[in-house]
Amino acid sequence: MGRMSVRTQSPEPSEQAAHRAGFACFVGRPNAGKSTLTNALVGKKVAITSNRPQTTRHTVRGIVHRPEAQLILVDTPGLHKPRTLLGERLNDVVRATWAEVDVIGFCLPANEKLGPGDRFIAKELASIKKTPKIAIVTKTDLVDSKALAEQLIAIDQLGKELGFEWAEIVPVSAVGEKQVDLLADLLVPLLPEGPALYPEGDLTDEPEQVMVAELIREAALEGVRDELPHSIAVVVEEMLPREDRPADKPLLDIHAFVYIERPSQKGIIIGPKGKRLKDVGIKSRQQIEALLGTPVYLDLHVKVAKDWQRDPRQLRKLGF
Ligand SMILES: Nc1nc2c(ncn2[C@@H]2O[C@H](COP(=O)(O)OP(=O)(O)OP(=O)(O)O)[C@@H](O)[C@H]2O)c(=O)[nH]1
Ligand SMILES: [Mg+2]
DSSP states (O other): OOOBOOOOSOOOOOTTOOOEEEEEEEEOSTTSSHHHHHHHHHTSOOSOOOSSSSOOOSOEEEEEEETTEEEEEEEOOOOOOOOSHHHHHHHHHHHHHHTTOSEEEEEEETTSOOOHHHHHHHHHHHTOTTSOEEEEEEOGGGSOHHHHHHHHHHHHHHHHHTTOOOSEEEEOBTTTTBSHHHHHHHHGGGSOBOOOSSOTTOOBOOOHHHHHHHHHHHHHHTTOOTTHHHHOEEEEEEEEEOTTOOTTSOOEEEEEEEEESSGGGHHHHHOGGGHHHHHHHHHHHHHHHHHHTSOEEEEEEEEEOTTGGGOHHHHHHTTO
């Protein structure tokens, strides 16, 4: 059986350990908990999360600083059976990412039996021979120890069926803060030796404008159902300090567009008397202000970008 890791005691400090730095990506089906885990490891929200599948739409780097190592996490979109051009592009991004990292963390939720989607991903991972693969069982707070044990065995078995051993099989709970540090401890030795790649204190390399757009999208995703979550895209057009403000009372003007795919979706996003859009504005503004550390005036507009998920021109315009 592959190594299954549960923390029992602190690791022995080793004096002459060389500094390590490198990349670990998290892959898995949509909704497996990759972005939540990335945030928990970094200790700050660098990636948005939601209970809707396919929340993440680009790779997000989160940086974990340790005295002996710099671990750069690359959160990826959930790998799925694509139904749109966007879906195909997102899957391509995942495959390009796992080909270039030092270690792959395959995330599998503890509360869902292994399915065809997981097998499909594991099969592809099996063909990447040179890169160590860690199986990460996420959301362990949602199951009892018996169900967890069964999941660990099933994952070990899956590796064997495909002809490889997981470097580790680690159960974690990002929400329950269980074994998250242990996961970092296990990833670090799999990184190459080398100096830090990012300045001390940098937690991500996401541009501010992208993070702002993502926070708006996260707020807009809440409470929408069916196809609508997939149809929403957000673009920040402009972020400018308001002129004629006293130095001690700055205000940042942010103009953003919330795109949807069909005119019929407009009413749902805006809500009765504009209430939904207003709530999205209030909620995301609070998060943006916390992120940027300045008061913000947020101007949100809803626009139709017809069938943008399937239209190469629209996709390019929206940054895919
Ligand atoms: N109970 C529990 N829920 C979790 C945990 N980790 C993630 N979740 C929930 O699972 C849902 C999906 O989490 P995400 O982190 O957005 O999943 P993802 O794998 O990044 O999803 P995509 O970006 O769509 O591929 C959210 O509702 C999270 O709150 C966990 O450790 N415990
Ligand atoms: Mg995600």
